Amino acid sequence: MKLEFTVPSMVCQGCVDSVKKAIANQDTNADISINLDTKKVAVETEVTATTIQQAIVEIGHTVE
Numbered sequence: 313m314k315l316e317f318t319v320p321s322m323v324c325q326g327c328v329d330s331v332k333k334a335i336a337n338q339d340t341n342a343d344i345s346i347n348l349d350t351k352k353v354a355v356e357t358e359v360t361a362t363t364i365q366q367a368i369v370e371i372g373h374t375v376e
Contacts, residue, residue: 315361317353318376319368322346327373334367 322328328346335344335355343356355364365375 313357315355315357315364317355317365317368318351319353319373320351320376321373322348322351324348330371331368331373334371335364338363338367 319327319331322331325348328348331346331353332344335342335353335357339355339357339359341358345354346352353368357364368375
């Protein structure tokens with residue numbers, strides 16, 4: 313399923329890398345696209361939206 317989130321706390325490439333890693337740890341086959349300028353995260357994944365959101369929150373970011 314295709315999921316889209318806004319992660320307003322992403323401010324640098326390190327944040328992007330951390331978010332990608334957190335998502336990949338939940339689904340190694342996830343197709344992840346992140347736009348730092350708009351703070352948008354798009355994920356094509358087999359896991360639930362809640363699982364992805366929790367993974368991002370656990371590394372200290374906010375998810376909308």
